[in-house]
Amino acid sequence: MQIPIETFRLDNGLFVTLSEDHTAPIVAVNLWYHVGSANERTGRTGFAHLFEHMLFQGSASVGANEHFELVQRAGGTLNGSTWLDRTNYYETVPSNQLELALWLEANRMGYLLPAMTQQKLDTQRDVVQNERRWSMDNQPYGTWWERLPALCFPPTHPFHHSLIGSMSDLDAASLEDIEQFFTTYYTPDNAVLSIAGDFDREEARRLVERHFGPIPRGEGKPPLPDMSLPATLGGPLREVVPDDVVLSRLFLAFRSPVFGSDEYYAASVCGAILGLKKGSRLHRRLVREQQVAAEAQSFTYDLTKGSDLLVLEVTARPETTPQQLERAVNHEVDRIHEEGVSAEEVARAVTLIQTELIVGLQSAGDRADKLSLFSTYFGDPSLVNVQADRYRAVTVEQVNAFARSRLGADNRASLLYVPRDAAVGAPTRELAEAGAS
Amino acid sequence: MSTATRENLPTPRPEPTAPRSYHFPSFVRATMPNGMRLVVAPVTKLPLVSISAVIDAGARTEREGEEGVAALTAQLLLEGAAGMDGAALTDRFERIGTSVEAHADWDSTTITLTVLQERLPEALTLVRDLLRAPEFPER
Numbered sequence: 001m002q003i004p005i006e007t008f009r010l011d012n013g014l015f016v017t018l019s020e021d022h023t024a025p026i027v028a029v030n031l032w033y034h035v036g037s038a039n040e041r042t043g044r045t046g047f048a049h050l051f052e053h054m055l056f057q058g059s060a061s062v063g064a065n066e067h068f069e070l071v072q073r074a075g076g077t078l079n080g081s082t083w084l085d086r087t088n089y090y091e092t093v094p095s096n097q098l099e100l101a102l103w104l105e106a107n108r109m110g111y112l113l114p115a116m117t118q119q120k121l122d123t124q125r126d127v128v129q130n131e132r133r134w135s136m137d138n139q140p141y142g143t144w145w146e147r148l149p150a151l152c153f154p155p156t157h158p159f160h161h162s163l164i165g166s167m168s169d170l171d172a173a174s175l176e177d178i179e180q181f182f183t184t185y186y187t188p189d190n191a192v193l194s195i196a197g198d199f200d201r202e203e204a205r206r207l208v209e210r211h212f213g214p215i216p217r218g219e220g221k222p223p224l225p226d227m228s229l230p231a232t233l234g235g236p237l238r239e240v241v242p243d244d245v246v247l248s249r250l251f252l253a254f255r256s257p258v259f260g261s262d263e264y265y266a267a268s269v270c271g272a273i274l275g276l277k278k279g280s281r282l283h284r285r286l287v288r289e290q291q292v293a294a295e296a297q298s299f300t301y302d303l304t305k306g307s308d309l310l311v312l313e314v315t316a317r318p319e320t321t322p323q324q325l326e327r328a329v330n331h332e333v334d335r336i337h338e339e340g341v342s343a344e345e346v347a348r349a350v351t352l353i354q355t356e357l358i359v360g361l362q363s364a365g366d367r368a369d370k371l372s373l374f375s376t377y378f379g380d381p382s383l384v385n386v387q388a389d390r391y392r393a394v395t396v397e398q399v400n401a402f403a404r405s406r407l408g409a410d411n412r413a414s415l416l417y418v419p420r421d422a423a424v425g426a427p428t429r430e431l432a433e434a435g436a437s
Numbered sequence: 438m439s440t441a442t443r444e445n446l447p448t449p450r451p452e453p454t455a456p457r458s459y460h461f462p463s464f465v466r467a468t469m470p471n472g473m474r475l476v477v478a479p480v481t482k483l484p485l486v487s488i489s490a491v492i493d494a495g496a497r498t499e500r501e502g503e504e505g506v507a508a509l510t511a512q513l514l515l516e517g518a519a520g521m522d523g524a525a526l527t528d529r530f531e532r533i534g535t536s537v538e539a540h541a542d543w544d545s546t547t548i549t550l551t552v553l554q555e556r557l558p559e560a561l562t563l564v565r566d567l568l569r570a571p572e573f574p575e576r
Contacts, residue, residue, distance in 0.1 A: 001484050021482060023480060023482055024459060025456065025457040025458065025459045059447075060447050061447045061450060074453070094453075094456065094457075095457045096455060096456045097453050099451035099453075099454070100453065103450060103451050106448065107447050107448075110447060211448050214445040215445075216445075277527075277531055278524075278527045278531070278536070279531040279532075284524075288524060348531055351533065351534035351553075351556075352531060352534050354534060354553065355485075355534035355535055355551070355552065355553055358483055358484065358485055358553065359485065362483060362485070
């Protein structure tokens with residue numbers, strides 16, 4: 001299975017990928033800027049994400065919030081997102097509106113600053129601070145978003161600090177910061193533009209040249225500090241967080257090989273054997289057989305520099321103590337670390353992942369996002385076409401080598417959420433009974 | 438070489454072009470000797486097949502005092518069939534790279550799944566088992 005891919009680069013450095021598919025008359029436009037929270041300077045945590053919000057506040061030819069209005073009035077969908085090492089912006093529109101989407105993206109890439117005002121910044125600062133309140137501070141387990149990277153990456157590492165940012169850092173962000181960040185990072189030579197879906201290749205090229213061609217190249221960005229890290233955490237790390245939750249939840253994280261490496265695919269398969277779907281080890285043993293957990297899953301961060309993280313996320317049943325939960329999960333990790341996996345388990349995991357990968361290429365928006373991802377990280381969008389092969393090439397020996405070297409006690413970071421009441425010694429069940437009487 | 442500078446004027450706001458045509462995949466329809474109707478819509482772009490088995494039995498047909506039986510029946514279809522318990526069924530579907538969903542609404546009960554093309558024969562066999570040999574175990 002191959003999706004068609006064509007690439008070219010504008011004189012100003014903008015890398016463009018095109019992937020035609022005329023199944024439905026829609027087209028996805030997707031822009032990745034190679035900047036994320038890792039690029040933030042000290043005292044400005046949360047800035048990359050705040051900046052993402054500012055990109056929807058209008059540009060020279062687009063009014064505040066008009067970006068949303070124009071795309072939605074055309075019947076399209078849109079959004080943006082910020083990650084540790086990239087920020088993306090995307091629209092999916094009826095194919096006869098391709099030029100609108102390209103124009104909107106070009107207008108803000110080229111002409112954002114004339115439209116910036118203190119009032120817009122203050123408003124979005126409030127919006128982002130409120131996003132922090134509802135999505136993290138006032139969300140059960142919500143602080144894991146910043147606690148887990150803080151636990152797994154050393155304080156000086158660019159992946160250590162909070163992506164959503166601290167309230168005081170957000171307060172400190174100024175219009176001068178906006179201008180500096182924009183001119184440093186939001187330049188065509190630091191971006192990838194992908195177009196997927198129903199379009200004419202020659203027409204698309206012409207439109208991209210027309211709208212993005214006049215935007216000048218940037219002057220280069222400061223290099224990230226050295227990202228490299230030891231392969232393991234160097235000892236078990238543990239943080240217990242009393243929270244307003246009813247059920248304990250454990251996030252057990254391991255430093256793991258960076259996204260794109262051969263070892264990454266073995267790590268990913270190992271993670272799937274432990275936590276992908278109901279036939280996985282954690283679900284089968286802890287949810288179904290021992291009934292100590294209510295749910296279990298695994299995921300990776302897919303970081304390409306320094307170290308990736310493999311994470312197991314397991315939620316206890318009401319009668320399970322945090323200690324029992326932690327012991328049960330660690331026991332399963334010990335088992336895979338010491339005894340390895342079977343060929344059947346690898347085959348099951350690879351088949352599930354392979355289906356997920358191909359299902360993920362069904363929508364034009366997801367296809368465009370993958371093209372941008374592989375272009376941004378590896379300079380080669382055609383890698384999207386070999387992902388399934390790379391998973392199929394994973395052997396039992398590779399998974400076992402990963403489990404042996406990376407799942408030991410010296411590479412485990414435990415972030416354990418416990419019910420606040422239980423933490424001070426009052427069993428939650430007694431409280432519930434007292435409340436009911 | 439680029440002649441671009443920040444002083445260049447933004448390009449003007451574009452107008453939409455004429456809508457591009459849309460042809461929904463054409464259907465192939467057939468009726469099996471046992472009366473089951475079959476609808477096939479080939480979309481060959483990716484090596485995937487989605488199966489949707491729709492049964493004309495939803496909550497609308499429930500008798501008084503048996504409200505919820507449609508939703509319960511749908512869920513129980515996945516709890517045992519053809520000699521396999523729920524866990525064994527889950528394993529069988531996951532081994533072919535998918536998971537199956539069963540759902541009842543007011544008008545119908547539906548079983549859905551998506552598999553890689555090469556797994557279609559096994560998927561159809563399993564869906565047949567769910568529909569033809571359900572066990573509704575007491576547990």
